[in-house]
Amino acid sequence: QQQVKQSPQSLIVQKGGISIINCAYENTAFDYFPWYQQFPGKGPALLIAIRPDVSEKKEGRFTISFNKSAKQFSLHIMDSQPGDSATYFCAALNSGNTGKLIFGQGTTLQVKP
Amino acid sequence: SAVISQKPSRDICQRGTSLTIQCQVDSQVTMMFWYRQQPGQSLTLIATANQGSEATYESGFVIDKFPISRPNLTFSTLTVSNMSPEDSSIYLCSVGGRAVYNEQFFGPGTRLTVL
Numbered sequence: 069q070q071q072v073k074q075s076p077q078s079l080i081v082q083k084g085g086i087s088i089i090n091c092a093y094e095n096t097a098f099d100y101f102p103w104y105q106q107f108p109g110k111g112p113a114l115l116i117a118i119r120p121d122v123s124e125k126k127e128g129r130f131t132i133s134f135n136k137s138a139k140q141f142s143l144h145i146m147d148s149q150p151g152d153s154a155t156y157f158c159a160a161l162n163s164g165n166t167g168k169l170i171f172g173q174g175t176t177l178q179v180k181p
Numbered sequence: 182s183a184v185i186s187q188k189p190s191r192d193i194c195q196r197g198t199s200l201t202i203q204c205q206v207d208s209q210v211t212m213m214f215w216y217r218q219q220p221g222q223s224l225t226l227i228a229t230a231n232q233g234s235e236a237t238y239e240s241g242f243v244i245d246k247f248p249i250s251r252p253n254l255t256f257s258t259l260t261v262s263n264m265s266p267e268d269s270s271i272y273l274c275s276v277g278g279r280a281v282y283n284e285q286f287f288g289p290g291t292r293l294t295v296l
Contacts, residue, residue, distance in 0.1 A: 100283040102284070102285075109292075111185075111287035111289045157223060168214075168226050169214075169224070169226065171223045171224045172223065173222075
């Protein structure tokens with residue numbers, strides 16, 4: 069019940085296209101859902117996050133869509149660029165559980181020029 | 182967000198030895214965490230480093246193997262003890278954000294290889 073399932077494992081998108089990464093969770097106590105971007109040799113960087121009281125959050129080219137009833141959330145990267153090529157992790161947190169982030173398995177995104 | 186540094190950035194160690202990883206933050210933070218990221222894998226929480234008290238460990242991680250210190254609100258160490266090749270991983274510290282509750286920011290990581 070503590071798992072966060074992420075798909076696809078890898079994704080290849082053409083420059084200018086839309087990248088979509090999906091995550092699903094079981095634990096309804098989760099109340100914070102961040103996405104992290106990780107480049108090789110670097111630590112994960114917080115990209116965007118959402119709480120379950122909203123269905124969508126947009127920051128620049130990055131949008132989180134959240135479906136509370138389906139217990140699913142997704143990251144959309146609009147106008148994908150080669151510089152977006154990285155590994156993306158979704159995560160979930162229960163605020164009552166002292167900050168423990170549960171991470172998805174990760175998606176390696178390659179944006180082709 | 183906080184500026185987080187880790188030392189060393191990478192190390193190659195022999196089986197049976199121990200390595201202490203340092204995490205330094207540029208501002209006082211209440212919550213600090215240690216994660217492990219095995220090669221090509223996701224992140225797993227090892228423990229929460231509590232200032233002034235013992236760390237809280239996750240299932241599968243024990244204090245004898247991963248002792249943690251948190252002497253003040255800007256610094257923590259994680260020791261990987263009696264290492265084996267299975268301990269080869271990236272070890273990351275993270276800190277809770279101050280502006281937005283629940284935000285966590287990660288350090289650059291320490292890449293450990295055990296021979």
